[in-house]
Every structure is written in structure tokens, then in C-alpha cells.
Amino acid sequence: MAPAAAARHGVTTTEVDAATLAVSTRGLRKTYRSRRGRQVAVEGLDLDVPLGGVHGFLGPNGSGKTTSIRMLLGLVRADSGTMTLFGEEVPERLPQVIGRVGAIVESPTFFPHFTARKNLQLLARAIGAPDGAVEKVLEDVGLADRAGDRFRTYSLGMKQRLAIAATLLKDPELLIFDEPTNGLDPAGIREIRTTMRTLADQGKTVLVSSHILAEVEQVADTVSIIGHGRLIASGRVSDIIGSATSSVRVGVADRPTALTVLDAAGLTVRLDGHDHLLVDGVDDPAQITRLLAGQGLYVHELVPLTAGLESVFLELTAGQGPGTSVADAVAAPTGRRAAHAESAAERLAAPPAAPPGSGTARTEGEGR
Numbered sequence: 356m357a358p359a360a361a362a363r364h365g366v367t368t369t370e371v372d373a374a375t376l377a378v379s380t381r382g383l384r385k386t387y388r389s390r391r392g393r394q395v396a397v398e399g400l401d402l403d404v405p406l407g408g409v410h411g412f413l414g415p416n417g418s419g420k421t422t423s424i425r426m427l428l429g430l431v432r433a434d435s436g437t438m439t440l441f442g443e444e445v446p447e448r449l450p451q452v453i454g455r456v457g458a459i460v461e462s463p464t465f466f467p468h469f470t471a472r473k474n475l476q477l478l479a480r481a482i483g484a485p486d487g488a489v490e491k492v493l494e495d496v497g498l499a500d501r502a503g504d505r506f507r508t509y510s511l512g513m514k515q516r517l518a519i520a521a522t523l524l525k526d527p528e529l530l531i532f533d534e535p536t537n538g539l540d541p542a543g544i545r546e547i548r549t550t551m552r553t554l555a556d557q558g559k560t561v562l563v564s565s566h567i568l569a570e571v572e573q574v575a576d577t578v579s580i581i582g583h584g585r586l587i588a589s590g591r592v593s594d595i596i597g598s599a600t601s602s603v604r605v606g607v608a609d610r611p612t613a614l615t616v617l618d619a620a621g622l623t624v625r626l627d628g629h630d631h632l633l634v635d636g637v638d639d640p641a642q643i644t645r646l647l648a649g650q651g652l653y654v655h656e657l658v659p660l661t662a663g664l665e666s667v668f669l670e671l672t673a674g675q676g677p678g679t680s681v682a683d684a685v686a687a688p689t690g691r692r693a694a695h696a697e698s699a700a701e702r703l704a705a706p707p708a709a710p711p712g713s714g715t716a717r718t719e720g721e722g723r
């Protein structure tokens with residue numbers, strides 16, 4: 356991918372004011388040693404999460420999302436690079452900032468026979484949350500009317516929302532959710548999306564990781580897309596999608612001749628199934644009708660196709676062989692980049708000191 360294409364997708368070298376960022380990393384790197392040898396999990400990651408709104412941290416399985424989050428939270432040591440939370444260097448100043456962060460990165464151990472309310476009350480007492488916090492967080496995640504039900508009767512989606520409620524007890528400004536919709540059905544996914552939106556609308560910053568780009572695209576204000584442990588695109592969802600190559604599906608009776616005509620005009624044309632042509636990189640769809648009509652070919656269908664983050668990702672990583680760094684493909688510039696532009700349901704942790712009732716954080720070197 357040429358630098359121009361990367362820039363089109365929001366990968367720029369603009370300097371950012373750290374005061375406007377909830378999270379920032381530069382050159383973050385982590386290598387694991389395992390029986391299979393050395394595994395580079397994160398390779399020079401530059402990540403900027405603006406204050407406020409939902410920020411999607413997106414990339415395929417194994418691209419380094421969880422490792423990055425765990426480094427930010429001090430659960431895994433970085434090999435090199437720098438990280439800040441609210442402008443404070445971490446892990447050095449983690450004790451000063453961790454109170455402003457709530458994260459779901461591990462398995463919670465809610466008591467199955469206690470009600471959701473009782474579970475939260477125990478946690479609230481353990482961390483010294485203010486009176487009324489439990490009822491407020493139950494309301495925030497939409498569980499107020501089911502708070503009297505035992506935890507074991509909860510659906511996966513409800514369990515996940517209860518885990519989110521637990522992170523909200525200390526009223527954090529930044530929420531970090533690692534793949535919160537894993538294992539959920541479409542209704543559960545929608546509930547989590549609504550909850551994240553509600554939290555962002557209250558002024559909080561939500562950093563959510565996912566390997567399903569299309570899912571997060573619907574709720575995120577801004578995203579960072581990573582591949583092979585490196586940033587490949589970042590910015591406002593609308594800008595990234597808007598920058599994608601636009602395609603048009605064309606229905607025409609004589610497809611071979613139409614293909615030749617459009618190809619001769621310099622357009623990128625391919626066959627789509629048995630009935631249509633797909634023309635990429637079209638600024639003005641009317642150009643297609645004009646070109647074809649000029650040759651006596653009449654279009655019976657002309658549909659501009661909306662791009663999504665998934666197709667942007669595929670476009671950015673097209674042509675890479677296995678093992679090729681995605682960043683190589685986008686000729687990644689150095690320096691700051693910003694664009695102004697197991698079931699996760701069972702995870703809960705409030706690092707650095709997990710309160711009683713929450714799960715223990717998995718640490719570096721442990722098997723997955």
C-alpha cells in the first residue's frame with residue numbers, strides 16, 4: 356500500500372496534544388518467548404485515544420490488542436516504547452492514574468447464588484464506593500429491573516453488563532473493554548453497544564477492542580486499526596470509511612463488451628457473480644452510464660456500494676504475504692500519528708489491586 360493510500364485512511368504524522376488524549380503509546384513493543392520460539396505480539400505500536408467518546412481498537416485475532424491493553428494496565432511489561440494514560444507516563448505513574456481507569460480484562464468471580472445487586476454491594480464495600488453507586492451503575496447498564504435475580508440465572512450478555520457495572524463502581528473516566536461482545540448473540544451485542552454509547556454520552560472515554568470491525572463501526576466515534584502489532588489506520592470512523600475506494604455495482608446485458616469499454620476508459624472493473632460488474636474507484640457513477648451508453652450499452656442497474664471498516668482493512672492489507680508486517684505495506688511513517696479524525700462475558704478486573712470478588716489478572720508469560 357502506497358503512503359498516499361495510508362494517508363487517505365487517516366494515518367498521518369500530525370503531532371497531538373497529549374492533554375487531549377486518554378491513552379497514547381509510541382513505539383510499543385512486546386515479544387513473548389514460548390515453546391515455539393519468540394513471538395512478536397506488538398511491534399512498535401503508536402496508539403492515540405482521544406478523550407471522550409467510544410474508540411474502537413480493532414484488528415484480527417492475534418494482532419496484539421490484548422497484549423497492548425495489558426501493557427497499558429501494568430499487567431504485562433513492555434520490551435520498549437512509551438505509554439501514557441491521561442498524559443501520565445505508565446507504568447511508572449500507574450498508581451496515580453489507575454483510579455481513573457476501569458477495565459474488563461479478566462474473568463470475574465461473581466458469586467453465582469447471590470443476586471447481581473448483592474454481588475455489586477460486596478464489591479462496592481471492598482473498594483469503598485459511595486452509597487448509591489450500586490443502584491446508579493445497575494441503571495447505567497440497564498440491569499436495574501433484574502438486579503434482584505441471582506447471577507447464575509443471567510444470560511451471557513447480562514453477565515457481561517454486570518461486569519461493566521462492576522468497573523463503573525469507582526466512577527472511572529476511562530473504560531477499557533477487551534472484546535466485550537465475544538460469545539454474545541446479536542441481542543447481547545446490541546445491549547453492550549447501547550451501554551458503551553450511554554457511557555460515552557455521559558462524558559466517559561470507552562476504549563473497546565474487537566476483531567469484528569463491522570460490529571464496532573456502528574458505535575465507535577474513532578478507531579485505530581492494527582495488524583501484526585502495528586497501527587495501520589486511525590481516525591474518525593466516517594473519515595476512514597469515506598476514504599475507502601468507492602465501488603459501483605453495474606447491471607448490463609452485454610457484460611464482456613461493457614467490461615472492455617470501462618477498462619479502456621481506465622476504470623478498474625471486475626465480474627461480480629453471474630449478473631453484474633463491479634467498478635472500483637468511481638468518483639461519479641454517472642460516468643459509467645455515459646461511457647456505456649456511448650457504445651450502445653444500456654445499464655439496467657447502478658448501485659453505489661457503501662464501504663465499511665472491514666473493506667478498508669482488506670484494502671489496506673491486500674497483497675501482503677504471511678509474515679509481512681502490515682506497517683510495511685503502508686510505508687509507515689515514524690513519529691506521532693493521529694487522525695483528527697473463554698468468553699469476555701466472564702472477565703472482570705480492577706487493576707492494579709483486584710478487589711475481592713473480582714478475577715485475578717493473568718500475567719505475562721502465562722499460557723493462553
Ligand SMILES: Nc1ncnc2c1ncn2[C@@H]1O[C@H](COP(=O)(O)OP(=O)(O)OP(=O)(O)O)[C@@H](O)[C@H]1O
Binds near residue numbers: 415
Ligand atoms: N502469554 C503469551 N505467551 C506467548 N504468546 C502470547 C501470549 N499472549 C499472546 N501471545 C501471542 O501474541 C500475539 C498477540 O496476541 P494478543 O492476544 O495480544 O492478540 P489479540 O489481537 O488480542 O488477539 P485476540 O483477538 O485473539 O485476543 C499472538 O500471536 C498470541 O499468540
